[in-house]
Amino acid sequence: MSTISKISSSTLPTKYGQFIIHVYQDQQSGQEHVALVAGQVLQQENVLVRVHSECLTGDIFSSNRCDCGEQLVLAQSMIAEAGQGILLYLKGHEGRGIGLANKIHAYALQDQGLDTVDANLHLGLPIDQRSYTAAVDILKELGVHSLRLMTNNPDKVSSLQQAGLTINERIPLLIQPNQDNLQYLLTKRDKLGHFLAEPASKLDFGDL
Numbered sequence: 001m002s003t004i005s006k007i008s009s010s011t012l013p014t015k016y017g018q019f020i021i022h023v024y025q026d027q028q029s030g031q032e033h034v035a036l037v038a039g040q041v042l043q044q045e046n047v048l049v050r051v052h053s054e055c056l057t058g059d060i061f062s063s064n065r066c067d068c069g070e071q072l073v074l075a076q077s078m079i080a081e082a083g084q085g086i087l088l089y090l091k092g093h094e095g096r097g098i099g100l101a102n103k104i105h106a107y108a109l110q111d112q113g114l115d116t117v118d119a120n121l122h123l124g125l126p127i128d129q130r131s132y133t134a135a136v137d138i139l140k141e142l143g144v145h146s147l148r149l150m151t152n153n154p155d156k157v158s159s160l161q162q163a164g165l166t167i168n169e170r171i172p173l174l175i176q177p178n179q180d181n182l183q184y185l186l187t188k189r190d191k192l193g194h195f196l197a198e199p200a201s202k203l204d205f206g207d208l
């Protein structure tokens with residue numbers, strides 16, 4: 001049984017292109033998730049999909065601590081350019097599922113030298129407690145089973161595959177690192193297995 005239900009839909013013209021916005025209610029958490037859809041996706045193969053975890057600091061306030069905001073813009077513009085695709089914006093994923101206040105606690109610990117993984121553990125919280133059930137159910141509701149997933153996170157790929165979706169390709173979403181997120185990206189690569197090999201060489205730039 002589906003865990004989401006569609007509440008409302010409308011056109012959404014954006015600076016990147018034209019989308020349809022759908023709002024879904026998550027029956028389990030009560031959260032409102034968003035799907036931005038470009039073009040026709042119903043029963044299509046290899047649909048370009050971004051499953052984006054909410055990040056208030058990165059997505060709204062342009063935080064340099066993470067790569068979320070730039071990934072969001074890149075994904076939305078790539079989908080608009082392709083003329084077909086889906087950007088899912090998942091609420092309740094803030095801080096990899098620990099919530100905003102806890103993420104800010106974790107940031108404070110990172111200022112004292114802990115990395116992004118150890119900071120969560122120090123708080124007695126899981127490293128990552130995101131569920132992709134709502135994302136899977138929204139994609140199925142949109143009639144999409146075959147996709148090209150835009151992510152660097154191997155766990156996202158396997159979670160969607162285990163739920164029965166076919167991921168025909170993983171499209172990297174690589175952001176140029178800055179001084180404030182360099183360590184964070186290296187930790188994601190080394191401790192969480194994110195596919196960041198390509199920027200790793202770029203990370204060696206002498207001026208950082």
Ligand SMILES: Nc1nc2c(ncn2[C@@H]2O[C@H](COP(=O)(O)OP(=O)(O)OP(=O)(O)O)[C@@H](O)[C@H]2O)c(=O)[nH]1
Pocket residue numbers: 051052053054055056065066067068071093094095096097098103106107116120150151152153156173188
């Ligand atoms: N707990 C915690 N969460 C963080 C931190 N930095 C970013 N986040 C959250 O992590 C989530 C994004 O997860 P990431 O691990 O950066 O990337 P991902 O979504 O798994 O992978 P991509 O698909 O490649 O973007 C967002 O919800 C952010 O709010 C941090 O230092 N600690």
Ligand SMILES: [Zn+2]
Pocket residue numbers: 055057058059066067068069
């Ligand atoms: Zn972020």
